[in-house]
Amino acid sequence: MSTGQGVRLPLPGRAPARHRVHGPSALSGDLRRFWSLTFTLARTEFKLRFFGSALGYLWTLVRPLLLFGVLWVFFTQVGHVNDSTAPGAGYYGVQLLGSIVLFTFFAEATGGAVRSMVDRENLLRKIHFPRLVIPASIVLLAMFNLGLNLVVVFVFALGSGVTPMLSWLVLPLIVGGLVLLSSGVAMLLSALFVYFRDIQPIWEVISQILFYASPVIISIDTVREKVSATVLHLYMLNPLAVIFQQFRHSMVTHATLSAGQALGSWAALLEPFAIVVGIFAIGFAVFNRSAAKIAENL
């Protein structure tokens, strides 16, 4: 083997410090790049939805609104939920719309993340960047939509007579918990889908079950009257239940139970909180482990 001796080489210039090239990973160290990429991807996708079709944003709004319309007509006109004596029943519309908007965020963030790694194969195989950017951008995109939808919820709330309360300040905590949970699930699903292609239909079914297993249509106040303490306890282990119920309490009317009251004590909130943190940790661990090999396993 010739070593190319005697070949003219340019004089070496200033020599920056050498560093070792590592394979791809979830975060790749550089947080600034992580954020700027995540934001750019989410922003691009958002822009495309906005300007891609003439009614762009309207369509993302129509889905939760339509679901709201159907459920509202069904449960107030047929099921007569709102003239029951349940606490806060007078604000049933706002409670329902708010919960649907929150659930839509969860469904978009997790459902969108499932295929995300596979759909962005092109980027993963050709550019070196923190792998976590992809599910993170999906969650961020869902957050953009959530922000816009929450504006609609607030307008609707004020329109139906909800008065601004100090407890509205809890909203960042509620949304924060929801984002943490959704991110954990998103990381888990996006990494698993690369290896198990039937995750998508499975998740669609689970997502549907969660919709009915959370206080979206019926508040916990009503559920509590119908079930035993053990079942209620299990029901409240679902972090979505806690989040939605607290939303009803803090954002709509104090006539409904707060999550803490429904569980019996605020300390009991640690359980669902631990579940959220656990899901996030597992999601990150699984994603981080598969990040290095994801480009070649696609």
Place this chain on the structure above:
Amino acid sequence: MSIETVSKTFRLPHQQYSTLKERVLHPFRTTEYDELNAVRDISVEIATGEFFGIVGRNGSGKSTLLKCIAGIYGVDAGRISIAGRLSPFIELGVGFNMDLTARDNVVINAIMLGLSRREARARFDEVIDFAELEEFVDLKLKNYSSGMLVRLAFATAILVDAEILLIDEVLAVGDAAFQQKCFEEFFRLKREGKTIVFVSHDMFSVERFCDRAMLMERGAMLQLADPHTIARAYHKLNFGDLPHEAPQSAPDEGGSAILDAWFESSGGERVTTVSQEEPLSMCFEVRLEEDLEDPVFAATLRTELGHTIIVARSDQHGSSSGSFRAGETVTVRFALPGWLTPSRYMLTPSVAREGTGEAAVAMVEDMTSVVVHGNSTGGILELPVETRIERA
């Protein structure tokens, strides 16, 4: 940049996508893998400011190696260290979105390549200016021609500040004027002392830009040398080891036959590839089984397209070849000056009877071939030209 004993193996599962269902139903089934050693034990040291070429045939592992350097694939063994910032792109226009305008795409692409949003915006005009697409800035990319797309992508990629650029096959695109511009840009980068690793099939650009080059085959490094030597080796690898269809000419009634045909360098060596401007001889060997008086030995040189470039004949200048006895074996050589342009050429030897021109020995079409490599000027022959420019 140093690459030390780097290896990369892909595991190719026999069964593609497994599903969760299968996993649950057959929890103990182990998946079988084929191992593909895409890159084997490669070590090379690339100096700062060097323009380094990696060449090799399809599937030789050169792109995988590039992806390992870029950090897209982790390596299984060995280590790669670099000094300075690396442009993380391998292909042009990755992440371009057809539904967005050029303006948006350039900014997004630049952010992907590692710039901040502000830097990307600041560089936008420069990019558009370089790509010569001022009039189309707000046009959606789906309405761009493929040439315009490539120009935009190249301009975006080249204007990213990085000390080390990795480039995979890019020069075969764009119109002639833009290509020239790209070449100039390469020279500029080279002057600025950027380190460039360049993967290509195009020996012309490898020879033109690279300081050194490496030839890869089946994941391993075959040779590391100056680009000229590598280009020769590459051509040899491509054309030299093809099974030569050198069918023995069927002996005719007399039993005479053309035994062999080959090309020779000026040094008398048999060659299958040769550099442009090197003299070359067309040679063949024939066994005569009858007495022949003044036969005409001839060699026809054709391009791959079948155009005849030259017919060399032994009676060209009225000279006679002499008389031959049955049982003799004759070797014929026609020496050519180095006027052939880069291409592949086929040799058809023949022997005809004097006067009638009737074939004395069965002719074999395209018995052997030679590849001439170098920089084509576009003509079919490189005749010696004397240039004279005079001021009035």
